[in-house]
Amino acid sequence: MLEKIQLSVLYNISKALSMSPDIPKNIEYISNLLSSYLEYENVFINVVNPFTQELENFGGLDLSYRRGEGITGKVWKYGVPIVIPDVSKEEGFLNKLRRDLKNKKEKISFIAVPIKIGNKVIGVLAIDKIYSDKESLNIHTEFLTMVAGILGGYLKLYLDFETEKRRIEEEKKYLQTQLNTIMSKTGIEGIVAKSKKILEIVDIIKNVADTTATVLLTGESGVGKEVFAKAIHKLSSRADKPFIKINCAAIPEDLLESELFGYEKGAFTGAHTTKKGKFELANGGTIFLDEIGDMPLLLQSKLLRVLQEKEIERLGSSKTIKVDVRIIAATNKNLEKMVQEGTFREDLYYRLNVIPIYIPPLRERKEDIPMLIYYFVDKFSKLYRKKLTVSKELVDLLTDYEWPGNVRELQNTIERMVILSKSEKLDFKDLPADIRKKLNEKSKTREVYLKAQGEIQEIKLPKTVQQIEKEAIERALEESNYVIKKAAKLLGMTPRQVRYRMEKYNIPLKK
Ligand SMILES: Nc1ncnc2c1ncn2[C@@H]1O[C@H](COP(=O)(O)OP(=O)(O)OP(=O)(O)O)[C@@H](O)[C@H]1O
Ligand SMILES: [Mg+2]
Known part of the structure; x- marks a missing residue:
């Protein structure tokens, strides 16, 4: 005892x-x-x-x-x-x-x-x-x-x-190796890509960066025109000189000229002091003319002169000032078409179009999407001090999505999910409702659900499996207006299986 x-x-x-x-x-x-x-x-x-x-x-x-x-x-x-x-x-x-x-x-x-x-x-x-x-x-x-x-x-x-x-650490390490390979792929900080299309552009950029050749970047909104413009500047020997951006669409027409070329004191009412224009400020560096397609015709001819003569005159002065600037322009408009329609000067177009670079939309280079997801999850996890990974299922779904707002939309979506996430792994349930809806509209409903079910077999944690299953059933029911037969069809289950699970998860049959 x-x-x-x-x-x-x-x-x-x-x-x-x-x-x-x-x-x-x-x-x-x-x-x-x-x-x-x-x-x-x-x-x-x-x-x-x-x-x-x-x-x-x-x-x-x-x-x-x-x-x-x-x-x-x-x-x-x-x-x-x-x-x-x-x-x-x-x-x-x-x-x-x-x-x-x-x-x-x-x-x-x-x-x-x-x-x-x-x-x-x-x-x-x-x-x-x-x-x-x-x-x-x-x-x-x-x-x-x-x-x-x-x-x-x-x-x-x-x-x-x-x-x-240990598992979380290993997953993090895995993410890090993935990130390292991404980085070494483009070799440019802040630009992540895997697709041949973008890697070719990266090559061109590296080759032309250290020349003064004018670059015209085109492509839909959010594809990365500005990041590439900055990369060209950073890779050039002008890197420690200013990079000055002018948004031709955001500045009112009557101010654009004084913005670009500056003015002398008394040049117009309100010109109390002499002010340098952006061209002068950018001297030795790079000027980025964003949304060049929105530049008024009159200013287009003045810009053309700068490009040809490499000199400017401040408003209200006849003195010419030599400037040494590298020009990069960008637009999401079709300049060629504008030239035909007479809204963009043909001679300016040819002046700008020395090195044309077209950045394709994200949906035409889906290979980049997983890399970008990992990159943004890592970036925002650090920013918001969260430890987050992302499920393969979610990566597949996001790769499937069309991304009309391109990389910017993807970036915003991930940032939002990182902020809102309450678990350690982003997955299906974290998808914003609008994207979920659009994915479903793509008539891929069945596929999406099947993928969600694929996840069920993949993950071994019983709680997560049940959660996913429950959510998939709830969504299918909503989708089919609570007609069990229809929901079962969406899920690839028999109505009996669905009813059994509704009982198990306490899902009410709404009217
Ligand atoms: N390849 C990439 N790798 C990492 N981030 C990217 C990449 N491409 C774009 N981004 C990010 O996406 C966002 C949008 O890019 P950017 O502002 O360059 O687009 P844009 O083509 O200039 O769009 P807009 O025509 O609307 O001005 C930026 O925050 C940028 O950092
Ligand atoms: Mg831009």
Whole structure:
């Protein structure tokens, strides 16, 4: 029978475990309790490391055992306690601590008991003590088995936590390697691409960056015209000189000229001081004429003159000023068509169109989408201090989407999802409703649901599976106006299967 002192130690152990969440400190406390109250010489709490599959000492001793190695390893292997009354007579005793056992006057006994979760041994609790008698050894074994029982549940929590931590770290590392490969692909900071189309553009940009050749960037809104313009500047020897952007569509027509060329004091009412124009400010650097298709015809001819003569005159002055600027222009309009219609000067068009670069819309280079997703998830996770990964299912869905607003829309979407996400992994449920709706409208409804179901097989965490299933069913019901037969068809299930799951997940049948 257990002695009073042993019961009291058991009580104190349970109390300590429920008080503090600091696992290593608690384990140390338990070791101390055992050795001081029960006069154990040494207490070993060993735990199976799930990653190395070795039994390792938890108390900071440099001890580890393979399965079946020594007495401790045998307890791990067979899952039963082993008691050695006199270790000096036991060949299997490894004495890893190198204690001087031979010269001891008293016999030393060793007891090792398994720490189990169900049938699985997750650790071994072992002690050594001065030999008393056989009956007392049995009582100590019984007592230690109880301690091991308490430790089991406790250490499992710890191991689960460590495994999860490790998994997240590995996923992060994986993301990082992916990011590194992305970066090395374009070699330009802030530009992520994998598609041949964009990599070719990157090549062109690298080649023309250090010339003064005018570049005309065209493409839909949000494809990256401005990032490429900046990249050209950064890659050129003008990098440490100004990069000045003029949005030709945003400045009122009568102000555009003074913005570009500056003015002298008194040039017009309100011109109280002399002001330099953007061309002068950009001297030695680059001027980025954004939305060039929106430049008024009259100004187009003035711009043409600057491009030809490389000199400007401030408003209200006849003095010419030499300027050395590199011109990059961008537009989402079709300039060629505008030339035909007479709204854009043909000569200016040819002046600008020295190096034409057309950036295709995202839907025509879907290979870039996964890379961009990883890049933005990483970027915004850091910005908003969240640890986030993204499910493969979501990457597939977003790759499927048409992205009318191109990279800008994708970027905004990811930022929003990162901000709103409450879990550690972005997936189906985090998709904004409008995108979800458009994806469904693509008459891919069935496919989307099937993909969602694919996820069910992929993920092994039961809670997530159920959540996904529940949401897929709810959506299908909504989609089919709560006609179970229709919903079942969408889901690729029988109506009976759907009804069963509605009951299981408590989904009401709305009218
Ligand atoms: N390849 C890319 N890698 C990373 N980010 C990108 C890439 N392309 C575009 N972006 C990002 O997408 C957003 C939109 O790009 P940008 O402003 O260059 O588009 P734009 O073509 O100038 O659009 P608009 O015609 O509407 O002005 C920016 O925040 C930019 O950083
Ligand atoms: Mg732009």
